[in-house]
Amino acid sequence: MARVLVIVPFPMDAENLEKRKAQLRSVKLGEGIDFEFRPVRIAPANYVSQQDAVLADIGILEAGIAAQEEGFDAVCIDTVSDSGMSALRSVLDIPVIGAGRHAMLAALMLGEKFSILAMWDRWRHLYTKTLAELGLAHKCASLRSAGLQPNNQSLLAGKEDEFFPALHKAAMRCIEEDGADVIILGSTTMHEAHAYLAERLPVPIINPGPLTYRLADAAIKLKLSHSRVAYPAPQAPALTQLRAMGERAAAI
Amino acid sequence: MPRLLMILAVGGGPADLGSAVDSDAIVTIRRTDAALAGFASAHDWTLADLAVLAAGQGAESEGFDAVCLGDFGDYGAGALRSVLRVPVVAAGRSAMLHALTLGSRFSVLVPAAGYTRAKKLVTEYGLAAQCASVRAFPAAEGEQSGPAFAAALTAAKACVEEDGADVLCLASTGDDLAAQLAAELPVPVIDPARLTLKLAESFLGLGLSQSRRSWPEPQVRKPELVEALVAAARRVGAR
Secondary structure: OEEEEEEEOOOOOHHHHHHHHHHHHHOOOOOOEEEEEEEOOOOOOOOOOHHHHHHHHHHHHHHHOOOOOOOOOEEEEOOOOOOOHHHHHHHOOOOEEEHHHHHHHHHHHHOOOEEEEEOOHHHHHHHHHHHHHHOOHHHEEEEEEOOOOOOOOOOOOOOHHHHHHHHHHHHHHHHHOOOOOEEEEOOHHHHHHHHHHHHHOOOOEEOHHHHHHHHHHHHHHHOOOOOOOOOOOOOOOOHHHHHHHHHHHHHO | OOEEEEEEOOOOOOOOHHHHOOOOOEEEEEEOOHHHOOOOOHHHHHHHHHHHHHHHOOOOOOOOOEEEEOOOOOOOHHHHHHHOOOOEEEHHHHHHHHHHHHOOOEEEEEEHHHHHHHHHHHHHOOOHHHEEEEEEEOOOOOOOOOHHHHHHHHHHHHHHHOOOOOEEEEOOOOOOHHHHHHHHOOOOEEOHHHHHHHHHHHHHHHOOOOOOOOOOOOOOOOHHHHHHHHHHHHHHOOO
């Protein structure tokens, strides 16, 4: 049985963690693979600034740094920001799948141009960072938001009637005005809207969290992990220091 | 039980294609017509486009859930995507994009006859900035032992050491060549044909297929004409 660690980028209670695990129901998975969801101990309140980005990187690195010793075969990071992905890749030999990078590249397997549909504009910096790293800004038709306030704990619960149509309207503008051939949900926290949108849009829409589960399976079966040349290893991983930070943050 | 149709050109081709797919998947390998073989020139590519379209255009009515094009040249990929609703996963496009999930710069390692086509695809997909190099090695498609392997390894090392590649895409369908090269190199080596099968499974598992906006349907479909053209070439025989 292959074991995959899914790092959830905020501390949360069991009930809210279930809302993250619900992403597993949106994908048909092969046999012989199991997913364990683990919330981080260190996190910002949300992902809207560079301060937040640093805290997110640290928190996700801390949560996953020992994944290989713990016997996991791959790591998925449950955020389109790809926070912590590069840091984890530098210390782990097992595949580390970041939802953002993989969603953009998968989108280009399915169409010529994609748009990223976000809840609000405060997430733009997450996408421009990955687009710049990939050098694929010319493949992005647009970054659009529906102007909605996200909640990284309760997700979209109770707001479906207001949020789903607003997201649909913004997605249609991506297609009709911006020329998107494929839409990417701008956050794994938007997964509850995926089925609604997929039924109503004339183009494919990528649900980034579930995509990572399938790509983790592909990485394990094909024995394809990230390149050590692209992600050189540190001389001495700061496991002890990161553990001390994690314990301190958990106590606050 | 996903049924995957793998279309490959006449000649090489991996033996263990099915080893990475889920146990309930059924992989059918179909070779394109020998009369339309050859990959070295634009003339050959035009014929290969037709051959692949003919081999795959009926995939849905035959009950296939996805089509995988195992040759790196992506012959017929656009044409099949325009006539099919099921996912059509093309080896070249998928391998280069997948390479960028594993590193920031890739090289394409290609048997000499495929060099020009590989260069063309890199540009066409807008990936020239991410491509460290396209390097040819002198081997017939599918060859892998002895001098051919040595030549491939020499070219692969040059991709990494001289050109700065983080990841290699092997534009060849030879048995296990990717694994043999990876064992000798510090970077991952992608075997595009096997990758297409896993991606097809992934897209099916996620309910995804190619965008109709990128590959619009023809106004008038010509499946009988396509079939007749290939049949006519077959009657004349291989070149």
